[in-house]
Amino acid sequence: MFDFSTVKDQAIAEKVRCEAMELVGHCHFGLQGVDKTEQDVKAVVNRMLKRGFQPFAFDTEIVFVPMIQSILGSGQRLHCAISYPMGRMTLHKKLADLERLKKIGVRDVCVVLDWQAIFSERYGDVEREAAVLMKEYGDAFDKNAFVIPATLMSDTAIINTCKALDQAGVYSVKINPGAKLNVSYEEIQLINRNFPRRFDIHPSGGIRYLGELERYLEMGCQVIHTAATLDIVEVFIERQLKRYEAI
């Protein structure tokens, strides 16, 4: 953890601290998994608090939301995923879970579309599901992203799925869920080429380095999922201070 008080020029230190805050402000991170306990989640929350950076959203499971809210208050945006990671729940169940999240004050969500419909090329079903979700909850959250398993899809399938989401009025798309399905630059470029400035794209999965994060930002992505956020920002701080010849 970098100690800014060691920097001689405190004006530069403050400038870099602000730049780091801005960088983290694009990121999502948190902790999920079948055997993760409240203590595990608290440890990540405390690490974040110790660093003093506020991510775009802190990712968690619905069962941990009250506990995290009791620590962070309402200032930190929380993110929960619906029907994660394969979208196999019914539409009715996804709607019910969105209502639950809305009621407890979660402001950022992603909904995993029915992947069996996507992989089976039933794009009409994909559009219908997304349209209902958008109609009922499109404006209910700060962000409501729809998760596409792009890494497992052909270019044509990605384009056809995006066409369905375009028709359904979807704005935000999360490219891959993480959980070992990792985003690539090519997937983002493909969507940008075919749907210029149409979607708010959230890359996810396997983003571990500063260079990768910055590349996605250069591609116009404003929200990036990376579990390595707090490590990346350390690298960023050191690089910026060197760049400004402050260390």
Next chain:
Amino acid sequence: MKEAIVLTNITEYYVTDVITENLLYKAAEYGVGELLVGASSIPAIKEKAKKLGVSLSAVIAYPSGAYNPDAKAEEINELNGLYPEIDAYYAVVSLGMYLSRGIVWLNAELEALKTASGKHRLYIITEIAPLLKNKKAEEFVAACTNFHVEGIVVSTGFEPYHASFPTEADVRAFRLISGNALSLIGAGLDAKTALSTGCKKVLCGLDVENLL
């Protein structure tokens, strides 16, 4: 051997209607009586399953299980209404919350799941390795027995979550604790090993031929 197999696609990311149908046909071909799927797979196969005499089971809250008890009960209640073809439910319990909050949480979950599943068979999916590590296996088994759960699946088998899958020794140790009160279903480890260490059944995918 075929009686010991539950065919499933739940651990796979890439699932299509055709893959699900093929799984059903394999079940029929090999005389495997039970197919375990997620809710989104049921419409593609429910009528054919009935014709082929293959029993359908549905997975609940898979793979994380990190939902409140009422949300899981709601999921079962909806599927009860939509698909009378379902014979059994396999529900993932919130292991993280059980390890955090203890038996009160687990009992609330099991009660909600048992009430919602009604006359359907109810299996519980968890990761037994963390249960053994945290010395919670006895308590977990006792709670499942109290709520007349049919059996315990020893792992989610969902590799991307980095959960610690059970070893052969874990299954043997858990088997000693569960005794005959609950049947164990193997997942997350080699199927033949699971059966040889006391699992009554195993979850198996399209590679079922390797086992038969």
